Amino acid sequence: DAKTTQPNSMESNEEEPVHLPCNHSTISGTDYIHWYRQLPSQGPEYVIHGLTSNVNNRMASLAIAEDRKSSTLILHRATLRDAAVYYCILDRPGTYKYIFGTGTRLKVLA
């Protein structure tokens, strides 16, 4: 199973941008990069995903390195509601199971 590595925790001030890194050095050419987040006492929720090109949606942006061995989730203006554990996951076609690591716990300071 393809693995990802993320920092255990990060802090950000409210209304500032946050860059959450993820390393996935064993990524294969067909693996998609997915990000989920888990708010306290809730199930994970989808944030964004991509393959090679950078992606933007209403929640966040995903920047993917040219060699695809790392990616960064960007929250443009952190709010208190963004405090959560963020998971970076590789989706390998044909395997179907997401392997969640321990994720990055984001703390947002008012």
Place this chain on the structure above:
Amino acid sequence: GAGVSQSPSNKVTEKGKDVELRCDPISGHTALYWYRQSLGQGLEFLIYFQGNSAPDKSGLPSDRFSAERTGGSVSTLTIQRTQQEDSAVYLCASSFRQGARTEAFFGQGTRLTVV
């Protein structure tokens, strides 16, 4: 509602008893996943159902754990002879599997406490 529904939301059981956890996926979703999350830990994959294919049971921790999905919809996770180490939040997710675009929708989970 339109989301993934799990029941019960909380379950306290005595060691040695059997429990059943239920998951109602989003209508039309072909894929269904079960995960387990122990306190302060990440999600541990348990089992995956996709349409009529044989389920991927590779994550089930022991033969005390089993799951079925009836009619391609509702799923039940059964834990027999529960142990204290089974205490965790059990999360169900469903997705409409289309190539590699597998945005999964998670339920709120069932918090299982074995005393």
